[in-house]
Amino acid sequence: MTSTTALSPTPRSTVRRLKARARTDRQDLYEVLDAGLICHLAVVINGTPVVLPTCYGRDGDTLYLHGSSGARSLLTASGGDVSVSVTLVDGLVYARAVMHFSANYRSAVVHGRPREVDGDERLHGLRVIVEHMTPGSWDYAREPNKKEMAATKVIALSLTESSVKVRTGPPADDAEDVDNGGVWAGVLPLQQHWGRAIAAPDLDESVSMPAHIRDRQFTTSGS
Amino acid sequence: MTSTTALSPTPRSTVRRLKARARTDRQDLYEVLDAGLICHLAVVINGTPVVLPTCYGRDGDTLYLHGSSGARSLLTASGGDVSVSVTLVDGLVYARAVMHFSANYRSAVVHGRPREVDGDERLHGLRVIVEHMTPGSWDYAREPNKKEMAATKVIALSLTESSVKVRTGPPADDAEDVDNGGVWAGVLPLQQHWGRAIAAPDLDESVSMPAHIRDRQFTTSGS
Numbered sequence: 326m327t328s329t330t331a332l333s334p335t336p337r338s339t340v341r342r343l344k345a346r347a348r349t350d351r352q353d354l355y356e357v358l359d360a361g362l363i364c365h366l367a368v369v370i371n372g373t374p375v376v377l378p379t380c381y382g383r384d385g386d387t388l389y390l391h392g393s394s395g396a397r398s399l400l401t402a403s404g405g406d407v408s409v410s411v412t413l414v415d416g417l418v419y420a421r422a423v424m425h426f427s428a429n430y431r432s433a434v435v436h437g438r439p440r441e442v443d444g445d446e447r448l449h450g451l452r453v454i455v456e457h458m459t460p461g462s463w464d465y466a467r468e469p470n471k472k473e474m475a476a477t478k479v480i481a482l483s484l485t486e487s488s489v490k491v492r493t494g495p496p497a498d499d500a501e502d503v504d505n506g507g508v509w510a511g512v513l514p515l516q517q518h519w520g521r522a523i524a525a526p527d528l529d530e531s532v533s534m535p536a537h538i539r540d541r542q543f544t545t546s547g548s
Numbered sequence: 549m550t551s552t553t554a555l556s557p558t559p560r561s562t563v564r565r566l567k568a569r570a571r572t573d574r575q576d577l578y579e580v581l582d583a584g585l586i587c588h589l590a591v592v593i594n595g596t597p598v599v600l601p602t603c604y605g606r607d608g609d610t611l612y613l614h615g616s617s618g619a620r621s622l623l624t625a626s627g628g629d630v631s632v633s634v635t636l637v638d639g640l641v642y643a644r645a646v647m648h649f650s651a652n653y654r655s656a657v658v659h660g661r662p663r664e665v666d667g668d669e670r671l672h673g674l675r676v677i678v679e680h681m682t683p684g685s686w687d688y689a690r691e692p693n694k695k696e697m698a699a700t701k702v703i704a705l706s707l708t709e710s711s712v713k714v715r716t717g718p719p720a721d722d723a724e725d726v727d728n729g730g731v732w733a734g735v736l737p738l739q740q741h742w743g744r745a746i747a748a749p750d751l752d753e754s755v756s757m758p759a760h761i762r763d764r765q766f767t768t769s770g771s
Contacts, residue, residue: 337593337596337598362637362738363635363653365588365590365633365635367588367598367631368597369595369597370560373560373629373631374591374599374629374630375631375657376588376589376590376631376657377633377655378588378633378635378655380651405596406596406597407597408590408598409599410588410600410601412586412588414585416743417681417682419685419689419745420689421689421690422690422692423678423685423689423690423692424674424696424700426681426685426689428586430586430601432601434600436598451647455646458649458651462642462646466642466644466645466646466649466731467644467645467646468645468646469645469646473645473647495748496748502690506754506755507755508690509747509756509761510747510751511746511747511748511751511761513742513743513745513761514745515585515741516740516741517738517739517740517741518739519737519738520639520737520739521737522734522735522736523734523736523737524734525719525735528733529729531729532729532730532731532732534732534734535732538642538736546738
């Protein structure tokens with residue numbers, strides 16, 4: 326799950342802008358993908374790019390995505406290249422000069438040609454996605470039936486061609502602006518928290534909330 | 549800023565999956581774009597899609613994006629079609645059956661061919677972006693100088709071809725699963741909060757935090 330080999334950039338996955346923010350350890354990639362909740366999937370349809378938010382899950386060096394078996398984006402994805410981005414914004418950087426304003430963030434981008442998943446791996450891929458989004462739920466809720474499986478496509482994307490960028494810390498102002506003084510500079514952190522769970526209106530009162538949901542309430546997401 | 553004309557779907561911006569979640573009012577589009585913090589920009593480079601997170605701002609029916617004047621993605625964007633997605637996740641939907649698990653979210657997708665911005669509009673576009681990310685900062689911090697402007701490209705994307713999807717509320721389980729009972733179902737809300745601002749290590753103690761940063765602390769983001 327967590328081999329710490331280095332990321333080997335290809336022309337497509339080489340970080341070009343602000344290279345100081347690039348991370349080259351595979352563990353950094355895993356951490357960003359595991360901390361994220363949703364990804365943005367980009368495909369090319371009729372020659373133009375289309376980007377959509379979707380769910381995902383990671384197992385080792387494979388990213389699983391799923392969708393309706395009729396979805397345009399997934400039909401396209403299983404025949405061509407895709408790009409997947411997972412981004413967490415950790416705060417905003419207020420600098421002395423507007424052009425030094427920035428965000429503290431963790432960002433992973435994966436390039437590649439996904440394969441459509443068949444057989445046992447299809448159920449496995451769905452489990453990985455559900456457990457990424459809602460840990461503890463696969464063994465608790467009803468598993469997919471044949472009709473649901475027929476309506477669902479699962480694709481797998483290798484993490485071979487990936488890049489990671491991370492920015493942390495205070496603003497990087499010009500020395501002249503720092504010397505001039507008079508302008509506040511620093512970081513405003515941004516955090517995600519799970520709130521109090523809301524039972525479905527048609528839930529029987531005799532059903533109590535299981536620990537995997539109850540204990541997720543009021544915790545931080547994305548760290 | 550807030551005309552309430554309807555969104556007119558094109559083939560590219562027609563919502564195809566889960567049409568019940570599609571919104572057709574332009575005001576819904578504005579609200580999602582204004583509530584979001586960053587977007588994901590997809591372009592096509594050498595025939596393959598590339599998606600990257602970036603900052604943006606909205607003024608009326610124009611979305612402004614910026615970046616280094618040498619950035620591959622922006623160079624490409626100013627000559628070809630792009631797709632921009634802004635997504636807010638408001639909670640996770642725990643259903644009785646794993647295939648009915650979902651997310652509550654607000655999602656806007658914009659398609660089009662951006663134009664590179666020149667002249668006075670370039671400074672205006674940067675102002676719109678800075679004020680979107682960090683309201684109150686443009687008039688407070690140092691404006692861009694000539695060198696900074698030379699290193700920066702601004703592009704403008706019309707909101708003409710846009711779609712909006714919103715999911716709210718409880719899980720939509722099969723009647724049979726509801727009748728069977730025994731499984732907790734509901735929504736776990738997810739919220740974003742600004743934390744306590746952290747002054748830059750090299751900030752002179754005599755500089756106090758301005759109201760537009762002080763008052764943003766401990767408030768909710770994305771609503």
